[in-house]
Amino acid sequence: MKIITIKDLCFGYENVSVLSHISLSVEHGDFVGIIGSNGAGKSTLLKLMLGLLKPDSGSIRLFDKEIAQFKEYYKIGYIPQNSSSLAAGFPATVEEIVKANLFAQIGFLRFPTKKHKVLVQQALETVGMQDYAKRMIGELSGGQQQRVMLARVLINHPQILLLDEPTTGVDFKASEALYALLEKLNLESHITVMMVTHDIERISRLAKRVICIDHNGVLEEKHDV
Ligand SMILES: Nc1ncnc2c1ncn2[C@@H]1O[C@H](COP(=O)(O)OP(=O)(O)OP(=O)(O)O)[C@@H](O)[C@H]1O
Ligand SMILES: [Mg+2]
Numbered sequence: 001m002k003i004i005t006i007k008d009l010c011f012g013y014e015n016v017s018v019l020s021h022i023s024l025s026v027e028h029g030d031f032v033g034i035i036g037s038n039g040a041g042k043s044t045l046l047k048l049m050l051g052l053l054k055p056d057s058g059s060i061r062l063f064d065k066e067i068a069q070f071k072e073y074y075k076i077g078y079i080p081q082n083s084s085s086l087a088a089g090f091p092a093t094v095e096e097i098v099k100a101n102l103f104a105q106i107g108f109l110r111f112p113t114k115k116h117k118v119l120v121q122q123a124l125e126t127v128g129m130q131d132y133a134k135r136m137i138g139e140l141s142g143g144q145q146q147r148v149m150l151a152r153v154l155i156n157h158p159q160i161l162l163l164d165e166p167t168t169g170v171d172f173k174a175s176e177a178l179y180a181l182l183e184k185l186n187l188e189s190h191i192t193v194m195m196v197t198h199d200i201e202r203i204s205r206l207a208k209r210v211i212c213i214d215h216n217g218v219l220e221e222k223h224d225v
Helices: 042-049 083-090 095-100 112-128 141-152 170-187 200-206
Strands: 001-012 016-025 031-035 056-061 076-079 158-166 192-196 208-214 219-221
Touching: 001 042, 001 219, 016 042, 016 056, 016 083, 016 219, 031 042, 031 200, 042 158, 042 192, 076 141, 083 112, 083 141, 095 112, 095 141, 112 141, 112 158, 141 170, 158 170, 170 200, 200 208, 200 219
Parallel strands: 031 192, 031 208, 076 158, 158 192
Antiparallel strands: 001 016, 001 056, 208 219
16 A cells, blocks of 8 residues: 655755755555655655645655645654754653644543553553653753653554654664664554655665655665665
8 A cells, every 4th residue: 555655746945946856656564764854854754744734746645645644644653853862851751742642632621541541551562761750851861751642642543653853862772773773663654654765775785675765855775675
């Protein structure tokens, strides 16, 4: 099944063209690395896929629906660029950060139940952060914060993860662990992964596909069958 289909997408900010004639598709179970130089438009592409920006021309389909008709955004887990450093300034515990993403289900006026607490605990266990539930997010290392960010999106059981440079500011060992975790989620839980990174060497080893974005469009550099 195709999860994302992009055809001939063009986009610019205030008439400064950033992406021109991008076409690509992502299948269920794919592990796709997106590479490209600073300013190439990688983050912009993710925002277009999330409906946060509107294309100038071309089309985007998500889960076999035109993006304008698509409403099931809980199926997409998005971790924006620098999200953990933003979260680190927040006076909140790990548990609260993860639970906050459940509000779509809980509703703002109802108190979280015991069931929700269990879901938070399970999500933290998946990323190996169950012992840190009561800690302040700002007290954790960069790698630990990224795991919490991952738990925060996993709590909604997404079918695809869109990750924008999740290993920036994370040391070698912790990013190895994060990559291993993403590989496990992809292979065992069949979660489709699309990840922007500058870590070309490691993503080339790990991802099934690596796509390079530049001003001329996309170039698929690796495609395992
Ligand atoms: N909100 C905005 N308004 C105007 N221009 C923007 C905006 N956001 C990004 N840009 C510009 O669009 C281009 C693409 O930015 P984008 O953030 O998508 O690049 P990127 O490939 O993610 O880069 P990096 O590797 O540095 O994260 C850049 O030239 C950037 O300056
Ligand atoms: Mg970016």
